[in-house]
Amino acid sequence: MLFGKKPKAPAEAPVGLVDLHCHILAGVDDGAHSDEQMFDLIRLEYSCGVRHLCFTPHFNPALFEPKPDKIAESYAKARAFVQTNFEDMNLYLGNEVFMRPDTVERLRDKSCKPLGDSRVVLSEFHPTTSYSEIRMQTVKLLSIGRTPLIAHIERYDKLNDIDEIYELKSLGAKLQINTEAFLSQKKKLISKLVEQGAIDVVADDRHSRERGEPDLKASYIYVAEKFGEAAANALFIRRPLNILNMI
Numbered sequence: 001m002l003f004g005k006k007p008k009a010p011a012e013a014p015v016g017l018v019d020l021h022c023h024i025l026a027g028v029d030d031g032a033h034s035d036e037q038m039f040d041l042i043r044l045e046y047s048c049g050v051r052h053l054c055f056t057p058h059f060n061p062a063l064f065e066p067k068p069d070k071i072a073e074s075y076a077k078a079r080a081f082v083q084t085n086f087e088d089m090n091l092y093l094g095n096e097v098f099m100r101p102d103t104v105e106r107l108r109d110k111s112c113k114p115l116g117d118s119r120v121v122l123s124e125f126h127p128t129t130s131y132s133e134i135r136m137q138t139v140k141l142l143s144i145g146r147t148p149l150i151a152h153i154e155r156y157d158k159l160n161d162i163d164e165i166y167e168l169k170s171l172g173a174k175l176q177i178n179t180e181a182f183l184s185q186k187k188k189l190i191s192k193l194v195e196q197g198a199i200d201v202v203a204d205d206r207h208s209r210e211r212g213e214p215d216l217k218a219s220y221i222y223v224a225e226k227f228g229e230a231a232a233n234a235l236f237i238r239r240p241l242n243i244l245n246m247i
């Protein structure tokens with residue numbers, strides 16, 4: 001089993017899950033590399049019950065040259081595919097923005113964008129970034145009317161103090177974990193934060209089928225079994241939908 005034990009209840013995740021972090025758009029980063037792979041991953045998301053899917057190609061000029069035309073072209077293909085095959089699926093476009101000193105300027109000149117039409121920016125940091133730097137960038141984004149959704153918080157070596165994590169929340173940041181966070185070295189801290197309702201979003205950060213991330217359906221069932229169905233609905237549906245509506 002993906003999480004080491006057989007889920008008991010509920011037997012099925014509901015239809016209507018929300019995925020706010022994935023690399024499914026073809027040919028724009030280290031995610032899907034062909035249209036066929038992109039369509040296959042959209043099928044996977046749909047089969048998991050996802051009905052709101054936000055593509056978040058990396059915006060990290062040091063690693064990936066941003067290609068706005070290619071993103072627009074792939075997004076148009078994805079929309080056409082979904083309209084033909086999965087008409088009740090809603091698509092959105094954003095970026096996973098690697099936070100740098102010039103991020104505010106890049107948001108202003110629209111080199112990168114928030115999630116869909118919202119003001120929320122999926123914000124990624126280097127794994128060794130200090131807490132004070134994460135805090136400083138959080139304050140900076142909030143000062144221009146943007147809300148950071150800090151990506152995969154389980155990955156940051158220096159983000160271990162629960163009081164500091166709560167300080168980021170009290171400032172206004174939202175917190176995202178990947179489905180694999182429940183298997184990570186920080187699983188105790190992550191479980192505590194989920195129990196306390198401090199996590200806003202679980203996403204699968206999907207790049208391919210081969211990387212083996214637990215999918216959203218398996219993760220929903222795990223969370224529902226361990227923390228209760230209300231917690232699972234909040235993490236996979238209600239809070240991510242609220243984020244898309246933070247305009």
Ligand SMILES: [Fe+2]
Nearest residue numbers: 021022096205
């Ligand atoms: Fe990502």
